[in-house]
Structure formats: structure tokens, C-alpha cells
Amino acid sequence: MIEISGLYKTFGSQKVLDGISLEVPKGEILVILGQSGTGKSVLLKHIIGLLKPDAGNVKLNGVDVSNLSEKALLPVRKKIGYLFQDGALYDFMSVFDNVAFPLLEHTKFSFKEVQNKVMATLESLDLHDVVVKFPSELSGGMRKRVALARAIILDIEILLCDEPTSGLDPIRSRDISEVIHQVSRKLGCTTVIASHDIANSCRIGDRIALLNDGKIAALGSAKELQASNDPFVKEFMKV
Amino acid sequence: MNGYFKKFYIWCSHIGEAVVFFSRALKFIITGKIRFNEVWKQVYEQGAQTVIIVILTSLAAGAVLAMQGYVSMSRFGAKEYVSHLVALSLVRELGPVFTALIFSGKAGAKITAELGTMNVNDQMTATRAMGVDPMEYFVVPRMLACFLVLPLLVIIFELVGMFGGYIVGVGQAHLPGAFYLAQTQRAIEYVDFFSGFIKVFFFAVIIGWTCCFQGFNTKGGSLGVGQHTTNAVAYSYILVIISNTILTKLILTIWG
Ligand SMILES: Nc1ncnc2c1ncn2[C@@H]1O[C@H](COP(=O)(O)OP(=O)(O)OP(=O)(O)O)[C@@H](O)[C@H]1O
Ligand SMILES: [Mg+2]
Numbered sequence: 001m002i003e004i005s006g007l008y009k010t011f012g013s014q015k016v017l018d019g020i021s022l023e024v025p026k027g028e029i030l031v032i033l034g035q036s037g038t039g040k041s042v043l044l045k046h047i048i049g050l051l052k053p054d055a056g057n058v059k060l061n062g063v064d065v066s067n068l069s070e071k072a073l074l075p076v077r078k079k080i081g082y083l084f085q086d087g088a089l090y091d092f093m094s095v096f097d098n099v100a101f102p103l104l105e106h107t108k109f110s111f112k113e114v115q116n117k118v119m120a121t122l123e124s125l126d127l128h129d130v131v132v133k134f135p136s137e138l139s140g141g142m143r144k145r146v147a148l149a150r151a152i153i154l155d156i157e158i159l160l161c162d163e164p165t166s167g168l169d170p171i172r173s174r175d176i177s178e179v180i181h182q183v184s185r186k187l188g189c190t191t192v193i194a195s196h197d198i199a200n201s202c203r204i205g206d207r208i209a210l211l212n213d214g215k216i217a218a219l220g221s222a223k224e225l226q227a228s229n230d231p232f233v234k235e236f237m238k239v
Numbered sequence: 240m241n242g243y244f245k246k247f248y249i250w251c252s253h254i255g256e257a258v259v260f261f262s263r264a265l266k267f268i269i270t271g272k273i274r275f276n277e278v279w280k281q282v283y284e285q286g287a288q289t290v291i292i293v294i295l296t297s298l299a300a301g302a303v304l305a306m307q308g309y310v311s312m313s314r315f316g317a318k319e320y321v322s323h324l325v326a327l328s329l330v331r332e333l334g335p336v337f338t339a340l341i342f343s344g345k346a347g348a349k350i351t352a353e354l355g356t357m358n359v360n361d362q363m364t365a366t367r368a369m370g371v372d373p374m375e376y377f378v379v380p381r382m383l384a385c386f387l388v389l390p391l392l393v394i395i396f397e398l399v400g401m402f403g404g405y406i407v408g409v410g411q412a413h414l415p416g417a418f419y420l421a422q423t424q425r426a427i428e429y430v431d432f433f434s435g436f437i438k439v440f441f442f443a444v445i446i447g448w449t450c451c452f453q454g455f456n457t458k459g460g461s462l463g464v465g466q467h468t469t470n471a472v473a474y475s476y477i478l479v480i481i482s483n484t485i486l487t488k489l490i491l492t493i494w495g
Binding site for chain 2: 074086
């Protein structure tokens with residue numbers, strides 16, 4: 001469960017988050033839609049404690065992460081999968097090592113178990129033939145999928161995905177969205193996805209939040225948003 | 240005046256940050272949170288990267304010392320003492336300082352560039368997001384590796400340097416080989432060796448600290464990486480030279 005209340009953040013003179021309050025119940029998939037540069041990534045980074053708010057707080061399963069020290073945050077983050085917008089893979093490690101990294105760090109699995117788990121996850125993302133390649137040898141979409149594999153390899157309770165489908169072809173986008181949906185349901189994890197991809201967001205999102213000008217302009221199921229009379233929501237949700 | 244004051248203030252706060260950075264790294268080492276796998280990897284990489292150029296430099300340095308020594312010693316009719324000159328210069332001064340300078344240019348630059356690139360590519364942030372402290376995973380092993388590798392390189396430098404001197408001494412100055420070796424052995428006392436060698440550990444800390452700090456605080460994309468890497472090498476260089484002067488004065492006062 002994620003509880004965000006009264007979140008404010010400015011960079012210099014630029015106000016990015018202007019009083020965001022949001023509750024994501026356990027097991028829900030919430031999609032945050034919004035134009036480029038409205039602060040979707042910034043919001044996700046606050047949820048995992050990579051950025052500190054100017055005011056307000058974020059609670060994960062009751063724990064206030066906005067006031068935790070970096071040291072206290074580390075164990076909290078083991079339970080969170082985070083897909084960075086540009087992947088942020090280790091460029092000095094092969095795909096296999098990248099995906100195995102969280103397992104090697106946080107579990108006591110034997111090498112065989114790690115191998116099985118990594119291969120199964122890569123298989124589910126259609127990546128089994130790039131196992132020994134390095135991130136620089138992959139296409140942008142492949143990198144994104146490897147990063148997703150790394151984000152979901154542990155038994156996480158919270159999954160945060162920053163634009164999982166940008167840069168992917170329509171078929172892959174749908175497949176990836178489906179994988180996120182499945183993983184999320186299987187692990188019962190609370191999921192927040194930042195995206196521009198309206199079609200897939202509507203498909204897998206239990207609820208959709210529309211971010212505009214640092215505020216939540218609309219919040220509701222896909223149907224509710226599509227039926228909205230608000231001109232901005234209408235314009236944005238137009239397919 | 241105000242501008243200078245501000246610059247001074249920024250400079251002081253950088254020093255403060257560097258001290259905090261070092262004490263954080265030290266805490267990991269003292270509390271035994273050391274990733275030995277990573278340390279060995281770094282030892283191997285830093286060592287392998289620097290050893291060839293160390294060997295080349297030391298061979299040339301030893302040979303040149305012997306050539307010059309032969310000329311100057313001959314004027315006093317004391318050419319048998321060439322081996323003394325070569326061995327003592329290498330062990331007391333040239334070995335530690337030369338190796339440290341080469342090391343900062345090779346391994347130090349590598350450290351800063353690697354950490355800096357990881358920083359600007361979000362790989363450090365991703366590490367934090369995965370619940371791993373980048374300090375523990377990336378910085379501490381690199382610092383420790385400096386501390387282990389540099390002394391080894393210095394010993395290699397000194398041995399190879401003496402061999403360079405030997406080649407010239409025997410080949411050009413026609414000193415008997417066995418005599419040259421015996422003279423070399425007689426020349427170096429424990430005090431000579433340790434008064435030089437003790438400095439190496441200071442240099443290792445200085446280089447590891449400066450280069451890791453610069454890399455860990457890199458901002459501003461590829462330009463930032465370039466800037467911080469050249470800074471790291473320049474600062475290490477200056478700090479090694481200055482601390483060497485101070486340390487030499489101290490050691491000479493204590494040991495003579
Ligand atoms: N570390 C930072 N320092 C200064 N400004 C920042 C920082 N991070 C983000 N911003 C600013 O905050 C705003 C929101 O950025 P953010 O990355 O959250 O956008 P976004 O909604 O994720 O956009 P996109 O869909 O393009 O990814 C941008 O205007 C950006 O310039
Ligand atoms: Mg973004």
C-alpha cells in the first residue's frame with residue numbers, strides 16, 4: 001500500500017509537484033499519465049526515496065520513507081522493483097549478470113537457482129537469446145526489457161515502472177504490459193506505472209491518474225476517465 | 240573580495256565533503272563490510288593496467304641513473320659506487336614517487352572515469368534503488384585495491400630499476416656482475432628501504448581517496464566525466480608531490 005500525502009517539490013524556481021495526494025491500495029495497478037516533463041519520474045523517485053520532498057510524505061506499507069536516512073532506506077528498497085526510464089543497466093555486466101544482480105545481493109540462492117530464475121524471467125520477456133550480450137549491444141527496447149527483468153526478479157511488494165513501453169513497437173508494448181500485469185497479480189504487488197501509452201494503460205491499469213501542472217487533474221478507472229467531460233482529460237484521453 | 244570569499248567558502252565545503260566521504264568509506268572498512276570479490280577484481284584490473292608502464296619506466300629510470308651516475312662518479316674516481324647511487328635513489332625516493340605518479344595517471348584516472356560514468360548514467364542511482372549502497376559496492380573495493388596494489392608496484396619498480404642499472408653498470412661501465420649485485424645489496428639498509436616505502440601507503444590513500452571522491456561526485460554528463468577525471472589526476476599529482484616533500488622532511492628528521 002502506498003500513501004502519498006501533500007507532496008511538494010521544487011527544483012530551483014521550478015515547481016514540479018504541487019500538492020499531490022494519492023493512495024494506492026495493496027495489489028492495485030495505478031497508471032500515472034501526463035505530458036512529458038510534468039513530473040511523473042519525479043513522483044516515482046519520491047516513492048522509492050531517491051528524492052526528498054520539500055513538504056508532505058510518502059508511506060509504504062505504513063513506513064514513512066520521506067524521512068528515512070539513506071541507510072534505513074536500503075532494506076526498504078529490497079522489496080521494491082524500480083524500472084528506470086532509460087534502464088540504467090550496468091554497462092560493464094552482461095545481461096545475465098545484470099538480471100542476477102539483485103538475487104546475488106539479497107538472496108541466499110545457489111548459483112543453479114539463480115540461473116534458473118534468471119533464465120525463466122528472461123524467457124518470459126523474450127530475451128533468452130541475448131543472455132551473454134552487454135547492454136551496449138542491445139536495442140533500446142531490449143534494454144528496457146532487460147531492465148524490467150531486473151526489476152521483477154525478486155519477490156517484490158511494490159513495483160514502480162517508469163515508461164515501460166516507450167520505445168517499443170505496439171506488439172511488444174502490449175506483451176510487456178501483459179508481463180507487468182501478470183507479475184503484479186502473481187506477486188500481489190502494488191504497482192505504479194508512469195506512461196504516455198494510453199491504450200495499454202487503459203488495458204492493465206485498475207485506475208489511472210492524470211498529472212497536470214504538478215497536480216492530479218483526474219483520477220479514476222479507464223472508463224470513468226474516458227467518459228469525463230473535463231476538456232483537458234478529454235483532450236488527453238483522445239485515442 | 241566577495242567573489243574570493245565565496246570561492247574560498249566553496250573550496251572549504253568541498254574539503255569538508257571529502258573528509259565526510261573518506262570517513263564513510265573508512266567506516267565500511269573498519270566494520271568489516273568489505274566485498275572481497277570486488278576487491279580482488281579491482282586489484283587485478285588496477286595492477287594489470289599499470290604494471291607494464293611501471294616496468295618500462297623503471298627500467299629506463301634505472302638505466303639512465305646508472306649512465307649519469309657513471310659519468311659523475313668517474314670524475315671522483317668512484318665508479319664502483321654507481322650501484323649505490325642507483326639503488327639508493329630508487330629505494331629512497333624515485334620508486335615511491337614515480338610509481339605513485341604513474342599510478343594516479345593510469346589507475347586513478349580509470350577509477351574516476353568509471354565511477355563518474357556510472358554516476359551520470361544513473362547506474363549509481365539504480366544501485367541505491369536496488370537496496371545496495373554504491374559506497375560499499377563500488378567505492379570501498381577501489382580504495383582498498385589502491386592500498387594493496389601500489390606497494391606491490393613500487394617493489395616491482397625498485398627491482399626492475401635496479402636491473403636497469405645493472406645492465407648499464409655491467410654492459411657499459413664494465414663492472415663485474417657479481418660485484419655490482421653485492422654492492423647493491425650492501426648499499427641498501429633497512430632504514431633506506433622503509434623510509435621510502437612508508438610513504439607509499441600515504442600516496443595510496445591520497446590517490447584512492449581523491450580519485451574515488453571525484454568520480455563519486457561527478458555531475459554534468461560526458462563533459463563532467465572528463466572534467467572530474469582530469470581534476471582527479473591533477474589533484475592526486477599535486478597532493479603526492481606536496482605530501483612527499485613534507486613526508487621526506489619528517490622522515491629525514493626522525494631517521495636521518
Ligand atoms: N534532478 C533534477 N534537477 C532539476 N530539475 C529536475 C530534476 N529532475 C527533474 N527535473 C525537472 O522536473 C520536471 C519533471 O521531470 P520528470 O522527469 O519527472 O518528467 P516526466 O513527467 O517523467 O517526463 P517524461 O514523460 O518526458 O519522462 C522537468 O521539467 C525537469 O526539468
Ligand atoms: Mg519521466
